[in-house]
């Protein structure tokens with residue numbers, strides 16, 4: 103496909119959102135089904151993978167076209183797109199930038215079209231912020247890698263076909279130097295996915311048990327034992343994904359999607375419903391939240407800004423929006439929840455469950471994608487050039503480290 107001029111491209115994007123998308127999604131129900139239909143429509147209309155090479159199904163466009171896309175798509179992307187946050191937002195760009203041709207040929211086109219769902223197997227019961235201490239091991243056996251260990255908090259593993267996996271391939275090297283990044287097929291007998299129930303009542307993430315799971319020998323991303331570099335590259339995409347990119351969802355759509363703060367338009371409607379729109383303190387908070395929404399949008403539009411800044415702002419916005427929702431609906435808000443749904447006297451608005459979900463769910467935003475403290479450490483070291491955090495075990499072979 104040729105490079106359209108920017109005005110033509112803008113109309114192309116508008117036409118897609120105005121005329122194509124809604125009829126395509128009409129009548130499709132269920133988060134995953136709607137997410138897949140959205141991605142397929144995007145791909146089939148030439149709007150998926152704008153900055154990916156044409157030979158892999160992308161459009162080969164540059165930053166100017168991406169900026170037009172960001173402007174025109176903001177507030178219009180179906181919230182179900184969160185299903186592809188890890189695949190399209192994190193795994194595919196890592197494969198595009200660091201994967202060998204075989205991996206790109208195999209995974210990028212179906213990934214962009216939403217035919218395959220991805221998850222991220224980084225965290226383990228003993229390794230979260232100190233990710234480099236991970237203990238899941240992979241050993242080569244002929245034409246395969248055999249992987250054993252445990253992962254946790256694996257978002258979306260229950261409906262994923264593939265995972266970006268970090269595993270230890272050299273326990274004699276220091277912890278950062280003996281890790282390899284793999285593509286793991288999730289649907290196999292060596293992988294057991296067990297959903298965890300969150301306080302929202304939803305089960306969005308999982309424990310994953312790897313018991314001699316198998317990976318084709320060349321499904322390695324980057325260098326063997328050089329996985330820390332590719333892991334960090336993926337984390338930069340994750341911070342965009344869980345930061346500024348998470349704000350582009352449809353502002354009027356009410357869906358329980360994990361990463362997006364409550365939009366201000368919905369809080370205004372809630373305030374109106376509760377008869378609180380004239381309350382000066384409520385108005386002040388709404389104005390502050392509107393400003394926050396704009397700030398995150400502007401951060402997303404700036405080139406070269408450190409992604410941890412957007413992630414910290416998004417988290418702050420999410421909490422402030424949820425706190426206002428809880429205050430607006432008080433005293434009903436602490437009682438919102440599933441158990442009231444069928445109660446004979448329950449005078450619940452259909453939206454209550456939606457707000458309850460976001461009030462409870464926003465707490466996780468400051469953890470997923472790296473905690474607020476880790477984002478600040480990263481900003482201190484990488485953006486401000488402050489001295490590195492002490493790491494006395496940085497040069498000790500992994501095998502000799504004390505483990506939890």
Ligand SMILES: Cc1cc2nc3c(=O)[nH]c(=O)nc-3n(C[C@H](O)[C@H](O)[C@H](O)COP(=O)(O)OP(=O)(O)OC[C@H]3O[C@@H](n4cnc5c(N)ncnc54)[C@H](O)[C@@H]3O)c2cc1C
Nearest residue numbers: 222223224225230231255256257466469470471472473475
């Ligand atoms: C909603 C959600 C989705 C997630 N999805 C995934 C996923 O799909 N895949 C995946 O692999 N993981 C996922 N995670 C896991 C997430 O990456 C970890 O929870 C996170 O990295 C923190 O690790 P931890 O929970 O082990 O906490 P810990 O690392 O044990 O941290 C505990 C506390 O200590 C603080 N702390 C730790 N080290 C430092 C330090 N050096 N300096 C200052 N403070 C420090 C932390 O900030 C935190 O407050 C998800 C988590 C959540 C909440």
